[in-house]
Amino acid sequence: xxxxxxxxxxxxFQDLVLGLPTPPRPGTEVWATESxxxxxxxxxxxxxxxxxGLRTGMAAAFGADSTGDLVWDTLLAEGIDLTLSRKLAxxxxxxxxxxxxxxxxxxxxxxxxxxxxxxxxxxxxxxxxTTSPAATDRSASRTATNGPNALVIPRIxxxxxxxS
Numbered sequence: 001x002x003x004x005x006x007x008x009x010x011x012x013f014q015d016l017v018l019g020l021p022t023p024p025r026p027g028t029e030v031w032a033t034e035s036x037x038x039x040x041x042x043x044x045x046x047x048x049x050x051x052x053g054l055r056t057g058m059a060a061a062f063g064a065d066s067t068g069d070l071v072w073d074t075l076l077a078e079g080i081d082l083t084l085s086r087k088l089a090x091x092x093x094x095x096x097x098x099x100x101x102x103x104x105x106x107x108x109x110x111x112x113x114x115x116x117x118x119x120x121x122x123x124x125x126x127x128x129x130t131t132s133p134a135a136t137d138r139s140a141s142r143t144a145t146n147g148p149n150a151l152v153i154p155r156i157x158x159x160x161x162x163x164s
Contacts, residue, residue, distance in 0.1 A: 002081055006049055008024035009059035009084075009118035010042030013094045013109065014067045020101040039071045040096055043080075050079045059084035059121040063093035086124055090117050 001081040008131035019034035039047065042060055050056040058080050075082060076077060094111030 001084075003055065004057040005054040007046060007059060007084065008045050008049070009122060009124070011094065011114065012039075012043045012058075012068040012071060013040040013096045013111075014071050015040030015096050015098060017098040017100055017105075020099055023101050023106070024099065041094075043071065043075060046075065047078050055079075055081070057081040057084060059074050059083070059118055061090045061091070061116050061121070062087045064089045065092055065093040067095060070095035085114060086090065086121060091115050102162050104147050 015036075015038055018032040020030050021033055030086075042058065046058045052153045056079070058075065062072055062085060068087055072082065072085075072087070081135050088104060091114060092111055094109055096107055096109040098107045099108070106110045
């Protein structure tokens with residue numbers, strides 16, 4: 001594994017977002033006015049961090065299926081290190097369809113829980129650098145509140161990021 005600034009772990013999905021003029025009703029068809037496909041779930045964070053210039057790794061389970069291959073290849077093209085990720089035979093990569101309308105969304109996901117947890121994908125986590133909330137840099141103080149799905153590895157550049 002190459003030297004990384006940050007490793008994220010969690011569930012990855014393939015997202016299909018459909019922009020609708022009105023919500024669908026039973027027995028009717030609504031034509032989408034726009035659509036977008038991309039990796040979702042923890043992949044959103046990995047892509048954002050990589051685009052901010054951080055050397056990013058991700059630990060996630062992928063199905064050994066065409067959807068998993070598509071998500072895997074897309075993340076590699078974004079520069080995400082997938083050394084800690086695994087393709088699992090007999091398991092489908094989750095697919096989420098987001099129906100976006102009226103400034104909100106409804107989600108429908110096809111899939112099941114992965115066969116491996118993040119703990120099984122990362123048996124020995126890399127040493128992490130922690131930052132005190134009393135740090136003078138306001139972005140550094142937020143680093144201490146990343147939660148269980150972000151692991152900050154030494155040499156990280158402190159970044160202030162807002163994703164809309």
